[in-house]
Amino acid sequence: MNMAGRKSAGDIAFDLFNYAFMIVLSLLFLYPFWNLLTLSMTAPQFVDKLGLRLWAEGINLYSYKQLFNNDVIYSAYTNTIIRTVVGTALTVLVSMCAAFALSRRDLPFRNGVTLIMLFTIFFSGGLIPMYMTVKWLGLIGSLWSLILPSLANAWYIILARNFLMSFPKELEESALIDGANPVQVAFRIIFPLSMPIVAVIALWAAVAHWNAWFDAMIYLREKSDYVLQLLVQKIFNQDRLDPTNTGTYIQITSQVSNQSVKAATIIVAIAPIVLVYPFLQKYFVKGVMVGSLKG
Amino acid sequence: MNDAALHAKWNGEKTSRKRLGARLGKYGFYYLMLAPALICFLIFSYVPMYGIVLAFKNYRFADGILGSPWVGFEYFKQFFNDLFFWRILRNTLIISGLHLLFGFPAPIVLALLFNELTSRRFKKIAQTISYLPHFMSWVILSGIMLELLSPSRGALNYVIRLFGGHTVHFLADPGYFVGVLVVSHVWQSVGWGSVVYLAAIAGIDQDQYESARIDGASRLQQMRYITLPSLVPIMTVLFILSLGGIMNAGFDQIFNLYNPAVYRVADVIDTYVYRAGLLETKYGFSTAVGLFKNVVALVLVASANYIVKRFNEYGIW
Numbered sequence: 001m002n003m004a005g006r007k008s009a010g011d012i013a014f015d016l017f018n019y020a021f022m023i024v025l026s027l028l029f030l031y032p033f034w035n036l037l038t039l040s041m042t043a044p045q046f047v048d049k050l051g052l053r054l055w056a057e058g059i060n061l062y063s064y065k066q067l068f069n070n071d072v073i074y075s076a077y078t079n080t081i082i083r084t085v086v087g088t089a090l091t092v093l094v095s096m097c098a099a100f101a102l103s104r105r106d107l108p109f110r111n112g113v114t115l116i117m118l119f120t121i122f123f124s125g126g127l128i129p130m131y132m133t134v135k136w137l138g139l140i141g142s143l144w145s146l147i148l149p150s151l152a153n154a155w156y157i158i159l160a161r162n163f164l165m166s167f168p169k170e171l172e173e174s175a176l177i178d179g180a181n182p183v184q185v186a187f188r189i190i191f192p193l194s195m196p197i198v199a200v201i202a203l204w205a206a207v208a209h210w211n212a213w214f215d216a217m218i219y220l221r222e223k224s225d226y227v228l229q230l231l232v233q234k235i236f237n238q239d240r241l242d243p244t245n246t247g248t249y250i251q252i253t254s255q256v257s258n259q260s261v262k263a264a265t266i267i268v269a270i271a272p273i274v275l276v277y278p279f280l281q282k283y284f285v286k287g288v289m290v291g292s293l294k295g
Numbered sequence: 296m297n298d299a300a301l302h303a304k305w306n307g308e309k310t311s312r313k314r315l316g317a318r319l320g321k322y323g324f325y326y327l328m329l330a331p332a333l334i335c336f337l338i339f340s341y342v343p344m345y346g347i348v349l350a351f352k353n354y355r356f357a358d359g360i361l362g363s364p365w366v367g368f369e370y371f372k373q374f375f376n377d378l379f380f381w382r383i384l385r386n387t388l389i390i391s392g393l394h395l396l397f398g399f400p401a402p403i404v405l406a407l408l409f410n411e412l413t414s415r416r417f418k419k420i421a422q423t424i425s426y427l428p429h430f431m432s433w434v435i436l437s438g439i440m441l442e443l444l445s446p447s448r449g450a451l452n453y454v455i456r457l458f459g460g461h462t463v464h465f466l467a468d469p470g471y472f473v474g475v476l477v478v479s480h481v482w483q484s485v486g487w488g489s490v491v492y493l494a495a496i497a498g499i500d501q502d503q504y505e506s507a508r509i510d511g512a513s514r515l516q517q518m519r520y521i522t523l524p525s526l527v528p529i530m531t532v533l534f535i536l537s538l539g540g541i542m543n544a545g546f547d548q549i550f551n552l553y554n555p556a557v558y559r560v561a562d563v564i565d566t567y568v569y570r571a572g573l574l575e576t577k578y579g580f581s582t583a584v585g586l587f588k589n590v591v592a593l594v595l596v597a598s599a600n601y602i603v604k605r606f607n608e609y610g611i612w
Contacts, residue, residue, distance in 0.1 A: 011514060018411055026424040029482065032439045033427070035450060039442060050453045098332035101325040108322060113329065120340040122539070123593050126585030127565075128572045129346025132360075133339065152335030182324045211432035214547070218573060233434040233551065236441060259448070266438050270431060277430050278423050288490050 033274075040064070040263035047257040063256045063264040070250050072223055072231060073268065079143060080227040084209040087147040091205040092198055094151050099160030100186055103167075114161075117154040134219060145219040146212065146227070156201045159287070163197040164190065200287030203280055210273060223249070228269040235262055350583035370583035379567070380584070387563040390544040393477045395537055401481050402488025403526065407518055409489060410496050422493075425486030433483075437551035440479060441466070472557040476548060483548075491533070492526060499525045531603055539596030542588045564588045 035053050043058025067073055098117075102110060124130070130149070139145035167190070175185045213229035220226060226234070235249050252261050277284075350370060352363040374380040405425065412418040428436060443449050444465040452462050465471045503521050512520070546565035553561040564584060572581025 008513070014411070014514060015413075018408055019417070021408065022412065022417070022421045026421050029424050029427060029486070031450075032443055036439050036442060048448055050448055050456070052450050052453060094331045094335060097328035101328040104322075104325055107325055113333070117332070117336060120336060122596055123344075123589055124340065125343030125346050126582055126589060127568055128349060128578050128582045128585065129343035130339075131573065132346050132349070132578075133343045137338070148335070149339045152332050152339060154336075157332060186324075186328070207430060211430075211435075213432055213434050214550075229432050229434050232438060236434070236438045236551070259442075262438070263442070266435055270435055273430050274427070277427075281423060281426075285490050285494070288487075288494065 036263045036266055040260050040267050042257075042260055044254070044257040044260070047259045063260040064268070066252045066256055067250060067261055067264050067268065072226065072249055073265070075224045076226050076228045076231045079225060080210060080229070083143055083146045083212075083227060084206050086143075087150065087209045088202050088205040090147065091151050091153065091156065092202050095153060095156040095160055095201055096191070096194060096198060098152075098157045099164055100190060102157065102161045103164035105165075114158075117152075117157060120152075121154050131218060140219055141221050141225065142219075143225065146209075146215050149215070150205075150208070153205075156205070160194070160197050160201060164194065167193065196286070199283045203283050204287060207273065207277075232265055232269050235265060347582060347586050349579050350586045352579055354578040366579065370580045371587065373580065374584055374587075379562075382559070383562050383564055383567045386560060387542060387544045390473060390476060390549075390561075390563060391541040393473065394480050394545065395541070397477050398481050398484055398488075399534065399537060401485040403492055403530070405485050406489040406492035406496060407522065409493055410522070411514065422486065422489075425489065427486070428483040429487035431483075433547040433551045436479065436483060437548070440475070440552065444475065466552060467554065467556045469557050469560045472553070473560055476545070476552070476561070479552075480545065480548060491529060495526055495529045496522060535596065535599045535603055538599045539592055541595060542592040 038053045038056040039047070040063050041056040041059045041061060042053070043060055046057035049057075101107060102114060104110070125133075134140060134145050134149065139148065171189065172185055175189055176182075180188070211229060213227070213233050216225075216227045216230040217233060220230065231249060238248065250258075250261055250265070252258060346360070349360060351365060351367055352360070353366045353369075354360065354363045358364075409418055409422060412421070443451055446452055446462050446464050451465070455461070455463060463471055465475050499522065504517055507517050507521060542564060544563040544565070546563070546569070549561055549563060549566055550569070553566065565588075568581045568585045568588070571577045571584070
C-alpha cells in the first residue's frame with residue numbers, strides 16, 4: 001500500500017499496532033480450541049482445576065481410546081459422511097442442472113421460475129409446517145430427511161446461473177452449428193467448464209451438511225442414526241441439565257473424566273474440517289466474491 | 296416466426312400443434328433440467344407454506360390438517376395478549392439489535408486492518424485463523440464456550456479471579472448472558488464477514504490511492520475518503536439483508552447456550568416457537584407465531600430495500 005521510502009512515525013506506530021493486534025487476535029481465536037484439545041488429553045485428577053490449561057497435565061489419550069470403544073461414534077461418523085457425500089453430490093447436481101436451464105436467456109417463463117426460487121429465500125412456512133411435511137413424506141427416522149429438504153437452494157442456483165451466464169454465447173452456438181444437440185452441449189462443453197463453481201457449491205454444501213444438527217435432532221429417533229453434531233449436541237445438552245453424566249451416550253471408566261471425553265468428542269467431530277479448510281479456503285472465498293459482487 | 300404463422304393459417308391445427316410441440320421439444324431438455332429443483336422447491340418450500348393454514352386451525356391429529364376445526368385469528372389474539380410474547384419480541388429485537396451494532400462494523404474494521412498488512416504470508420495466516428470459528432457449528436462452539444466460561448474450571452473466571460474479581464456465572468446470569476451472545480457472535484462471524492469486504496477493497500482502483508498519496512494524504516485519510524466510500528454499495532446490500540433478518544436472533548447460538556435461568560433475556564421468537572411447537576405440541580399456536588415472524592421479516596426486507604433505493608441506486612432488486 002505504501003510506496004517504498006518515507007514512512008512517518010505515525011505510519012510505523014500504526015503498523016506496529018496492527019501486527020500486534022493481529023497476533024493477539026489470532027491467539028485469542030485459537031485459544032478456545034487449544035483449551036479444548038488440552039482438556040481432552042488431561043488426566044481426571046487435573047480436570048477440575050481452575051486454570052488456563054495451556055498444556056495438558058497428566059497427558060494421555062485414554063479419552064480418545066474410550067470414545068472409540070463406543071459404537072455410537074462409529075455410527076455417527078458413518079451417518080455424517082453419508083449425508084455429507086450424498087447430500088452434497090445431489091445438491092450440486094440439482095443446482096447445476098437448474099442453473100444451466102435458467103442461464104438460457106430465451107427460456108420461456110424464465111423470470112417466473114427465478115422469482116419462484118428467489119421467494120423461498122425470503123419467506124418460508126416455518127418450523128411446524130416443515131416438520132409436518134417431512135412427516136407426511138414418511139421421512140422421519142430416515143437419513144433422507146437430512147438430505148432431501150436442502151437439495152433445492154436458491155442461493156446456489158442463482159450463483160451458478162450467473163456464472164454460467166458469463167460464458168460467451170459463441171461457445172454454444174459453434175457447437176450447435178457443428179451439429180451437436182443440446183444434451184451434448186450441456187454435458188460435454190458447459191459442465192466441464194463449470195468446475196470452478198461446482199467446487200464452490202460443493203464445498204459450501206459439504207460444510208453445511210457436516211455442521212447440521214437441528215434437522216437430525218427433530219427428525220431422527222434412534223441413537224444409531226445420529227450424526228456427529230447431534231451426538232455432541234445431545235451430550236452437551238445433557239451436561240447443562242446434569243453435568244456429571246455422559247453416560248447415556250458414551251460409556252466411560254473412571255480412568256478418564258467425562259469432561260475430557262466430551263472434549264475429545266468435539267475434537268473428533270471437528271478434526272476433518274479444521275485439517276482441511278485452510279487448503280480449500282480459496283474456493284470458499286471465491287464463492288463469496290462471485291456471489292456478492294455480482295449480486 | 297412470420298413464416299410459421301402463415302403456415303399455421305394455411306395448414307390449420309396440425310401445424311399449430313406441431314409448433315407447440317416443436318417449442319416444447321426445443322426447450323424440453325431445459326425444462327427437464329429444471330424439474331428436479333422445481334420439484335424440490337415445490338415439496339420442501341411451497342408445500343410447507345400450505346401448512347401455514349395450521350396457524351388458523353386447532354389441529355387434531357385424528358382429523359388431520361383439513362379436518363381440524365377452524366379457529367381464525369384465535370392464536371394471534373392469544374399471543375398478542377400473552378405477556379410472554381412481548382418478552383420474546385423484546386428479547387429478539389434487543390439481541391438482534393446488539394448483534395447488528397457490534398457485528399456489522401467489526402468485519403469492516405477487520406478488513407481495513409487486514410488490508411494494511413504488508414506481509415502477504417502473515418495476512419493469509421491471520422485471515423485463515425480468523426475464520427476458523429465460521430466453519431464450526433454452534434453445537435461445537437457452545438461446547439467450547441461451556442468449558443471456557445465454566446465457573447469452576449473456566450479460563451475466563453481464572454483470569455478474573457487472578458485480577459481479584461468474583462466468579463461470574465456467564466451462562467446462568469441474565470446480566471451477562473446477552474453479552475456472551477454478542478461477543479461470541481462476533482468471534483464466529485467477523486473473520487468470514489471480512490472476506491467480502493476485502494474482496495471489494497481489492498477491486499478499488501489503485502490510482503485513487505496514488506493521487507491521494509501524492510497529495511499527502513495519510514493512511515487514515517486514505518481509508519476515510521477512498522476505501523470506505525467504495526465499500527458503501529456492498530455495505531448497503533449487506534445491511535439490508537441484516538435488517539431483513541432482524542427477527543432471527545440466531546436460534547442455533549441461543550438454543551445451544553441458553554437455559555431456563557436466562558429465558559428472561561434470552562428467549563427469542565424462534566426458541567419459543569420450537570418449544571411451543573415441538574415440545575408442547577401446540578402446533579397451531581407455534582405456527583401462528585412463526586407466521587407472524589416471517590411476515591414481519593418479509594415486510595422489513597421489502598421496506599428496507601425500498602427506502603434505500605429511494606436514496607441511492609443500490610438495492611437487492
